[in-house]
Amino acid sequence: MATSTRFAVAIHILTHISLRHGQAVRSEDIAHSVNTNPAVVRRILGALAAAGLTQAQLGQGGGALLAKPVAQITLLDIYRAVEEPPTFALHRVPPNPDCYIGRNIIPVLESEFGRLSAALDDALAATTMADIVGRVEANAGTPYRADGV
Amino acid sequence: MATSTRFAVAIHILTHISLRHGQAVRSEDIAHSVNTNPAVVRRILGALAAAGLTQAQLGQGGGALLAKPVAQITLLDIYRAVEEPPTFALHRVPPNPDCYIGRNIIPVLESEFGRLSAALDDALAATTMADIVGRVEANAGTPYRADGV
DNA sequence: CTTTAATGTAATTATGTTGGTTACACGATA
DNA sequence: TATCGTGTAACCAACATAATTACATTAAAG
Numbered sequence: 085m086a087t088s089t090r091f092a093v094a095i096h097i098l099t100h101i102s103l104r105h106g107q108a109v110r111s112e113d114i115a116h117s118v119n120t121n122p123a124v125v126r127r128i129l130g131a132l133a134a135a136g137l138t139q140a141q142l143g144q145g146g147g148a149l150l151a152k153p154v155a156q157i158t159l160l161d162i163y164r165a166v167e168e169p170p171t172f173a174l175h176r177v178p179p180n181p182d183c184y185i186g187r188n189i190i191p192v193l194e195s196e197f198g199r200l201s202a203a204l205d206d207a208l209a210a211t212t213m214a215d216i217v218g219r220v221e222a223n224a225g226t227p228y229r230a231d232g233v
Numbered sequence: 234m235a236t237s238t239r240f241a242v243a244i245h246i247l248t249h250i251s252l253r254h255g256q257a258v259r260s261e262d263i264a265h266s267v268n269t270n271p272a273v274v275r276r277i278l279g280a281l282a283a284a285g286l287t288q289a290q291l292g293q294g295g296g297a298l299l300a301k302p303v304a305q306i307t308l309l310d311i312y313r314a315v316e317e318p319p320t321f322a323l324h325r326v327p328p329n330p331d332c333y334i335g336r337n338i339i340p341v342l343e344s345e346f347g348r349l350s351a352a353l354d355d356a357l358a359a360t361t362m363a364d365i366v367g368r369v370e371a372n373a374g375t376p377y378r379a380d381g382v
Numbered sequence: 383c384t385t386t387a388a389t390g391t392a393a394t395t396a397t398g399t400t401g402g403t404t405a406c407a408c409g410a411t412a
Numbered sequence: 413t414a415t416c417g418t419g420t421a422a423c424c425a426a427c428a429t430a431a432t433t434a435c436a437t438t439a440a441a442g
Binding site for chain 3: 257259260261271272275276278279289290291292293294295296297325
């Protein structure tokens with residue numbers, strides 16, 4: 085199981101917006117930081133906005149803003165916003181119902197995969213964007229400057 | 234997220250072999266239960282064998298056998314055998330090193346994704362094939378019969 | 383020793399997902 | 413009203429997955 089890069093990019097995007105402290109950030113500026121296309125950033129921002137994590141300021145001087153305080157945005161919120169469930173996939177084609185194992189293993193897998201997903205959710209919920217932003221600044225050693233360099 | 238079905242199929246395969254109690258099982262019989270092609274089963278069995286979980290009995294009357302007791306095969310062993318790391322992907326293209334965030338977020342993501350992977354590993358290691366086989370039999374209500382129906 | 387049954391593995395193909403790109407309609411601000 | 417920026421659709425290249433076919437190899441049975 086490999087997640088898409090959307091989760092990592094979404095965290096990057098939210099970190100970028102967070103460090104601007106309420107100033108709207110253009111998708112083009114974020115794209116420059118992420119090293120990708122503005123439309124890719126807007127697509128992910130669309131998912132984050134649908135989940136109530138960000139909001140868009142249209143028009144001149146507009147851009148993306150946080151819709152919630154950084155301490156109230158968990159990695160679980162972000163993960164659910166940008167990654168398609170399920171995390172653990174069952175058989176592409178259902179197993180043979182005429183076989184003892186094929187007939188009985190699906191509920192066992194569903195239950196076990198549910199337990200694994202719940203464990204992952206717990207781990208994801210334990211970190212907020214406030215933690216991430218704090219670690220990025222700690223890693224940099226210097227505070228973020230308005231020019232972003 | 235396009236998760237592979239290999240993990241679910243590998244558990245199915247090992248359950249099948251376990252229920253035969255030491256009798257070699259042909260890839261064709263397993264494929265019939267999983268509802269797929271014998272070559273697909275053999276490919277997954279190859280990964281499981283490389284991880285030391287199964288072994289092949291070549292020639293007439295041959296097939297797949299467990300290489301360890303069921304209680305000593307954890308879901309973590311299986312997951313690592315058939316899924317490619319990493320579970321959580323970073324940016325496809327590295328972020329812009331000329332940007333404060335692009336320059337400092339990667340170590341933060343690596344550390345956080347490491348923590349998430351470790352949490353998932355803990356959850357995976359908590360279940361063994363003995364648990365899975367027991368639940369399949371409990372779900373069936375009747376013990377497994379030699380004809381597999 | 384020969385036949386037969388089974389695995390191991392490579393090559394090919396179909397399908398789906400991801401992310402990059404372009405394009406353009408829509409909304410908001412100056 | 414002109415301009416700026418978002419939202420979103422359409423398209424494409426790259427990649428992953430799994431189904432399929434084919435065949436060399438190995439071991440048991442006669």
